[in-house]
Amino acid sequence: AAAEKGNYAHFMLKEIHEQPGAVRNTMTGRVSEEAAGVTLDRISLTREDLARIGRICIVACGTAYHAGLVGQYVIENLAGLPVDVKVASEFRYNCPLVDDRTLLLVVCQSGETLDTLMSLKEARKKGARILSIVNVIGSSVARESHDVLYTRAGPEIAVASTKAYTAQLIALYEVALQLAALRETMSMPEIEEFKQQMLGLPARIEEALKLSEPLRLFAGEHAQVRDLFFLGRGLDYAVALEGSLKLKELSYIHSEAYPAGELKHGPIALIEKGTVVLALLTQETLYEKMVSNIREVKARGAYVLAIAAEGAPAVDTAADATLRLPAVPALLAPVVAAVPLQLLAYHIAVARGNDVDKPRNLAKSVTVE
Numbered sequence: 001a002a003a004e005k006g007n008y009a010h011f012m013l014k015e016i017h018e019q020p021g022a023v024r025n026t027m028t029g030r031v032s033e034e035a036a037g038v039t040l041d042r043i044s045l046t047r048e049d050l051a052r053i054g055r056i057c058i059v060a061c062g063t064a065y066h067a068g069l070v071g072q073y074v075i076e077n078l079a080g081l082p083v084d085v086k087v088a089s090e091f092r093y094n095c096p097l098v099d100d101r102t103l104l105l106v107v108c109q110s111g112e113t114l115d116t117l118m119s120l121k122e123a124r125k126k127g128a129r130i131l132s133i134v135n136v137i138g139s140s141v142a143r144e145s146h147d148v149l150y151t152r153a154g155p156e157i158a159v160a161s162t163k164a165y166t167a168q169l170i171a172l173y174e175v176a177l178q179l180a181a182l183r184e185t186m187s188m189p190e191i192e193e194f195k196q197q198m199l200g201l202p203a204r205i206e207e208a209l210k211l212s213e214p215l216r217l218f219a220g221e222h223a224q225v226r227d228l229f230f231l232g233r234g235l236d237y238a239v240a241l242e243g244s245l246k247l248k249e250l251s252y253i254h255s256e257a258y259p260a261g262e263l264k265h266g267p268i269a270l271i272e273k274g275t276v277v278l279a280l281l282t283q284e285t286l287y288e289k290m291v292s293n294i295r296e297v298k299a300r301g302a303y304v305l306a307i308a309a310e311g312a313p314a315v316d317t318a319a320d321a322t323l324r325l326p327a328v329p330a331l332l333a334p335v336v337a338a339v340p341l342q343l344l345a346y347h348i349a350v351a352r353g354n355d356v357d358k359p360r361n362l363a364k365s366v367t368v369e
C-alpha cells in the first residue's frame with residue numbers, strides 16, 4: 001500500500017492533490033470547447049420530461065450531502081427550478097411530496113450507502129425519475145437509477161472524502177447547465193462562458209494547493225484548540241459545513257459551521273478570548289457583510305483566519321491572518337475554497353498524531369443502519 005501512496009505520507013494527501021485531475025476527468029467529453037452546450041453521457045432527460053418535472057430533490061449523506069447543498073444553490077440560480085436537499089436517513093422515512101413530477105438527484109461516492117440506496121428505492125416506488133451522481137461504476141445506486149452521471153475521481157481510499165466531493169460539484173454544475181439549456185434559462189453564450197470558467201478550474205485548484213505549507217504552519221500553532229468555528233454566507237456556508245465536517249472527522253476537535261448572519265442568534269455566545277474562527281470570503285456580493293462579522297467576533301476576542309478570494313477588500317485589516325484564493329466566479333468558488341479546508345483538517349490531524357486515513361469510529365461506506 002505504501003507504494004500506491006507514491007510520495008505522499010497519506011492517501012488523503014495524495015487524493016487532495018489528485019483533485020485537478022479528478023475535476024478535469026469529470027469534464028472530459030461533457031464540457032469542452034469543441035462541442036456546444038454540455039453532453040451528459042447517455043442521460044435521456046428531454047425537454048418534455050422537464051416540462052412535467054416541478055421540483056428537484058437532492059438526497060445524500062455526509063460529504064455528498066454537502067455537495068448537494070452547493071448543487072441546490074447552483075441549480076436554482078442557473079436553471080430556476082426549486083430544489084430541496086435532504087439527508088438520506090431522514091428522507092427515506094418521510095418524503096410525502098415525492099411523485100412522478102419529482103426529479104430525484106442522488107449524490108453518492110460509493111454507490112452503496114444504505115440510507116441513500118433506500119431513499120432512491122422509496123422515491124422510485126412513488127414514481128420519481130432518478131438521476132444519480134456516483135463514483136463507483138456498477139454500484140447498487142448506479143444500477144437502481146434511471147440515469148447515471150459518473151464522477152471520474154478514481155478510487156478514493158481515505159475515509160474522509162476529498163476528490164470525490166470536488167468531482168461531485170463538477171457533475172452538479174453539468175446537470176445544472178443541462179437543465180438551464182433545456183429550460184432556456186441561460187443563453188448559449190452564457191453557457192459557453194460558464195464552461196470556459198469551468199475548464200479553468202483544474203489550474204485554479206493547483207494554485208489553491210500551494211496553500212498547503214502556510215496551512216501546515218497554522219495547524220502547528222493551533223492544533224490544540226478546543227473548538228473551531230467556520231463562518232460563511234451563501235455558497236461559502238455550504239463549503240464551511242464541509243470544512244467543519246472534515247475537521248471533526250480527522251482531528252476530533254469540536255467544530256461548527258454557521259451562516260455568518262446567524263451568529264448573533266446564538267453562537268456568538270461561545271466566542272471568547274482565543275476561540276479560533278475560520279472565515280470564508282469568496283462571494284463578492286457578501287464580502288462586506290463577512291468583514292463586519294469578522295469584526296464582531298474579533299471584538300469578543302476570537303482569533304480569525306480568513307480564507308478570501310484575491311480582491312476581497314478590507315480582510316487583511318479585519319482578520320488576524322489571511323490566505324488568498326485565486327478568484328473564480330461566485331458559483332464555482334466552492335471547488336477552489338474546499339481545498340484549503342481539506343488541507344487544514346489534514347495538517348491539524350497530522351499535528352495531533354491521528355490516523356488520517358482511518359479516523360476512529362468512521363467507515364468509508366456506511367452499508368448498515
Ligand code: G6P
Nearest residue numbers: 062063064108109110113161363
Ligand atoms: C461516510 C464516509 C464519508 C462519505 C459518506 C457518504 O460517512 O466516511 O466520507 O461522505 O459516507 O458516502 P457516499 O458513498 O454515500 O458518498
